[in-house]
Amino acid sequence: MDTFLGRYKNLIVLAAILFAQIIGLAVQVRRPSQVGETRLIRLWAISAVTPIESAVVHAQKWAQHLWTNYVYFRGIRRENRELRAQVEQMKIDSARLNEDARMARRVQSLLEFKEQYVESTMAAQVIGTSGSEQSRVLYIDKGAKDGVKTDMAVITPNGIVGKIVQVFPSSAQVLPINDQFSGVGAVLKDTRLQGILKGSQSGATTLQYIMSDEKVEPGEEVLTSGGDRVFPKGLPVGKVATVEPGKDLFLNIRVVPAARLDQVEEVLVITKITEKMPDAKDLAPIRAADILAERLPTVPTKPGTDAGSAKPSDANSSSASAHSASTGNTPAPTGIPSAGRPTAGTTTVPGVKPSVGTAPGSTPGTTAAGTTGAAKPSTAAGAKPLSTATVPAAAAKPKTVTPTVSAPTNDTTSGATDAQAPAGNNPATPAEKKAQPPAETAPGTSPGQPAKPATTEPPQP
Amino acid sequence: MSSRVMPYRGSLVSREQVAVYEFSWPALILIPLVALLVQIFIPVRVRYFPIIDLPFMVTIFFAVARRNPISGCLTGCVIGLMQDLFAGPNHPLGMYGIALTIIGYVASSLGVKIDTENPGSRFLITYVFFVLHQGIYYGVAHGLLRQAQEWSWSHVAISALANAIIGLLVFAFLDRFKEH
Numbered sequence: 001m002d003t004f005l006g007r008y009k010n011l012i013v014l015a016a017i018l019f020a021q022i023i024g025l026a027v028q029v030r031r032p033s034q035v036g037e038t039r040l041i042r043l044w045a046i047s048a049v050t051p052i053e054s055a056v057v058h059a060q061k062w063a064q065h066l067w068t069n070y071v072y073f074r075g076i077r078r079e080n081r082e083l084r085a086q087v088e089q090m091k092i093d094s095a096r097l098n099e100d101a102r103m104a105r106r107v108q109s110l111l112e113f114k115e116q117y118v119e120s121t122m123a124a125q126v127i128g129t130s131g132s133e134q135s136r137v138l139y140i141d142k143g144a145k146d147g148v149k150t151d152m153a154v155i156t157p158n159g160i161v162g163k164i165v166q167v168f169p170s171s172a173q174v175l176p177i178n179d180q181f182s183g184v185g186a187v188l189k190d191t192r193l194q195g196i197l198k199g200s201q202s203g204a205t206t207l208q209y210i211m212s213d214e215k216v217e218p219g220e221e222v223l224t225s226g227g228d229r230v231f232p233k234g235l236p237v238g239k240v241a242t243v244e245p246g247k248d249l250f251l252n253i254r255v256v257p258a259a260r261l262d263q264v265e266e267v268l269v270i271t272k273i274t275e276k277m278p279d280a281k282d283l284a285p286i287r288a289a290d291i292l293a294e295r296l297p298t299v300p301t302k303p304g305t306d307a308g309s310a311k312p313s314d315a316n317s318s319s320a321s322a323h324s325a326s327t328g329n330t331p332a333p334t335g336i337p338s339a340g341r342p343t344a345g346t347t348t349v350p351g352v353k354p355s356v357g358t359a360p361g362s363t364p365g366t367t368a369a370g371t372t373g374a375a376k377p378s379t380a381a382g383a384k385p386l387s388t389a390t391v392p393a394a395a396a397k398p399k400t401v402t403p404t405v406s407a408p409t410n411d412t413t414s415g416a417t418d419a420q421a422p423a424g425n426n427p428a429t430p431a432e433k434k435a436q437p438p439a440e441t442a443p444g445t446s447p448g449q450p451a452k453p454a455t456t457e458p459p460q461p
Numbered sequence: 462m463s464s465r466v467m468p469y470r471g472s473l474v475s476r477e478q479v480a481v482y483e484f485s486w487p488a489l490i491l492i493p494l495v496a497l498l499v500q501i502f503i504p505v506r507v508r509y510f511p512i513i514d515l516p517f518m519v520t521i522f523f524a525v526a527r528r529n530p531i532s533g534c535l536t537g538c539v540i541g542l543m544q545d546l547f548a549g550p551n552h553p554l555g556m557y558g559i560a561l562t563i564i565g566y567v568a569s570s571l572g573v574k575i576d577t578e579n580p581g582s583r584f585l586i587t588y589v590f591f592v593l594h595q596g597i598y599y600g601v602a603h604g605l606l607r608q609a610q611e612w613s614w615s616h617v618a619i620s621a622l623a624n625a626i627i628g629l630l631v632f633a634f635l636d637r638f639k640e641h
Contacts, residue, residue, distance in 0.1 A: 010530035014566045017538050021555040021562065025605060028553040041554070045546040053502055130548045131500035132557075133511045133620075134598065137549035139501075165550050173549065180609065181551040201611045262508045 043168060046139070050171040053127040054141050061125070118232055119272040121155075122146065126265050127171065136179040136203060138162070140267060143170040151230055153270040159236040159258025160184065160224060161267050172269075176261050177237070178203045185227030186237050186255075188216060194225050197237060197255060203262070205238065207253040214251065216243045222255050232273050482526040482639040492638065493519050493540045501547050512620040514591070516540045517561065518631045521590055524565045525572035526639060533572075537565025553606065560597040564590055580629050587628035591621040 005012065128139035142148050144167045154161040154174050162176035175182050178199040186197040186207055195210045207222060220240045226233030238257040246252030484492075496515040504510045520540050524533035541561030545554045568590060576582055595617050602608040 010534075010566070010570070013531045014534045014562065017534055017562050018559055021538070021542075021558045022605070025553050025555040025559075025601075028555070042546050045543065049498065049501070049547075052498065056502060057505075126505050128501045128547070129504040129511070130552075131497070131502075131504060131511060132514070132544065132548055134556075134602070135549040135552050138505075139547075175549070175551075179549070179551075181549075201609075202613075202616075263506075265505065 046168050046171060046173075050127065050139070050141070050168065053139070054125075054171075057125055057127045057141070118270050119274045120270075121268040122148070122271050124148075124154075124172075124267050124269055126174075126267060134201065136176050136199070136261075137165070138174040138176060138264070140172050140174055140269070141170070142269060143168045143172050145169055147271055148172045148269055153231045153235075153273075154267050155231075155235060155270060156259040156264060156267055158260070159238060160231055161259050161261060161264055163230045164269065174267070176264075177257060178205045178261050183228070184231060184237065185225040186222050187225040188240070189221040189223050191216065191220070194227070195253070197222065205255045205257055207240070207255050208246075208250060210251045210253060212245050212249055212251050216240060216251060216253055218243060232270070481528045484523070484526075484638055484640060488638040489523075492523075492635065493536075493543065497540070497543055497547075500544070512623055513627050514594070514624055515631070516544050516557075517564065517591065517594055518587065518624065518628050519635070520561050520565050521568045521587060521628070522632055522635050524568035525577040525586065528569055528572040530566050530569045533565035533569025534562045535565070537561035537563070556598060556601050556606075559601050560594050563597055564594050567593070583629060583632050584625045588621045588625040591624045592617055595620070 122142060124140040124142040126138050127141045130137045138161075140148075140154070148164055148167050150164050150167055152164045154163060160177060162174045162179070162182060164172050165175040166173040176199070177184050177197060180199050180201045182197075182199040184197040185194070187194045188207075188210075191214065193210050193214055193216065195207045197205055197207050199205050210216065218240050222237040222240060224231040224233055224235040224237055236258040238255040240253055241256045242254045244252045244254075493516065496519045500513075500515045520533075520537045523536045527533065527536075538558050538561065541558035542554060544557040544561070545552065548557070568586065571577075571586070577586060599610050599612055603610045
């Protein structure tokens with residue numbers, strides 16, 4: 001026996017070690033109740049390594065920060081100029097999109113449609129990976145102490161990254177969407193086809209369970225569907241790269257993730273998602289002035305300008321400014337022809353038709369303020385004052401119909417019900433005007449009926 | 462400074478005796494730890510780094526240098542299990558452990574028979590063992606655990622080539638820790 005053991009000692013040791021590990025594997029695999037829990041040895045190992053990783057990452061970050069913020073300024077002025085131009089452009093885009101979003105929310109509220117809102121997020125730093133090709137998990141430097149819990153969504157500004165699968169005291173493990181064990185509910189943005197986005201061992205992501213008779217084009221955006229109860233609906237996932245017929249009845253759609261999963265460094269952990277109705281404040285009456293105040297850039301008033309010494313033509317504008325200031329709105333810029341740009345308090349009286357050039361000495365854009373500012377909303381033509389008018393334009397009473405409620409042109413001021421019209425009736429490019437849906441026509445005008453110009457009748461006192 | 466000479470028992474090398482190296486305890490502990498740390502940290506910055514497997518290289522290095530199958534498989538087992546710890550919740554402990562245990566055993570057994578000092582044999586050993594390592598991992602994942610695994614010969618071949626090239630540099634660096 002001794003001879004046998006001595007002769008095959010090496011092999012026996014090898015077999016014993018392998019046997020022990022296989023038994024260990026079997027024990028792990030046959031314990032479904034343990035799924036989701038963290039083994040103590042894993043916890044110890046990760047807790048021991050996390051501080052080192054975290055220190056290395058933060059030291060590197062600090063050095064990089066020092067270099068980029070205090071030393072390396074090459075091209076920063078040019079970049080600043082470019083960014084300023086970009087910001088200006090984005091402001092314009094933002095105003096338009098805000099209006100679209102408002103309209104969508106109004107429609108949603110009418111349909112009693114609940115939305116998911118990302119209420120709070122937490123920034124985290126990626127400090128490590130699994131280090132192997134077979135697993136693509138990431139480690140972040142926020143853990144249970146910071147309020148991180150399993151199944152929280154992890155995103156970047158570009159798109160989703162993954163979800164938290166294990167939480168340790170000061171770190172957490174993220175399962176990215178390209179891991180072979182990952183699955184995300186996704187929807188194609190244009191066709192609204194729903195599927196499941198799955199990762200693979202090679203790191204490629206595919207959208208599965210979309211029938212092969214559906215038409216999907218490469219380049220189409222993929223968003224989260226919210227069906228997985230992890231990611232809120234509508235977050236960007238990626239873009240369709242290729243579409244091929246797959247096995248069975250489904251298409252094989254390869255998706256390029258929007259977030260760069262192979263080089264992700266900072267992420268946001270969504271710590272709270274709320275489900276609620278669209279914001280009620282959007283359902284409150286909206287005045288055209290409010291919309292326009294958001295849309296148009298403001299011009300700072302010149303120092304030393306005295307309202308009392310202003311010319312008659314300026315008096316209107318200054319009164320308008322004063323009025324709008326009292327209502328908390330941005331005053332209409334005096335230096336800009338305010339055609340079609342009503343200010344607060346100037347558009348409350350239906351039937352009063354402010355028009356161009358009716359106020360002596362007034363500029364076209366400032367007439368409404370001067371001529372209608374004194375009119376009491378409650379007494380004007382029996383129509384509701386603008387401040388109480390409901391926003392959905394189609395719901396407005398026909399009583400408020402006046403010739404002046406039409407969509408403003410560049411040379412006209414808005415009438416009373418102009419305020420009820422969506423902001424699409426504001427000074428906009430012809431293309432924008434054309435794009436307005438029929439429901440956004442001014443009250444009193446039937447969807448198909450073209451609006452009359454505002455300058456056809458003189459104003460009524 | 463413990464070095465001994467093992468009697469030559471094979472016919473693949475021209476030498477009659479093969480040197481057996483030993484390492485200090487700090488080196489034995491710290492080298493695998495550093496390799497593991499680098500392995501899990503570098504991919505955050507370097508995209509394709511995961512195809513390089515530093516713990517695997519360290520296992521081979523210790524195995525062929527010490528030329529003791531028992532210590533070889535024990536070293537592989539420990540390093541592999543440590544690698545398993547960081548591989549995610551869907552990766553049971555023991556998958557890399559089994560693969561590296563076998564690699565450690567075979568490498569140390571082979572180290573007794575062939576000269577593992579010259580770069581050519583090191584390149585070849587690393588290349589072949591990497592393919593073997595991937596095969597064992599695939600077998601464990603697919604055969605024992607019924608996990609859906611993809612096997613791509615081209616990918617394995619390229620990864621093995623990359624590991625063999627990097628392995629030459631790593632082995633040259635680790636040679637400094639050998640004690641004669």
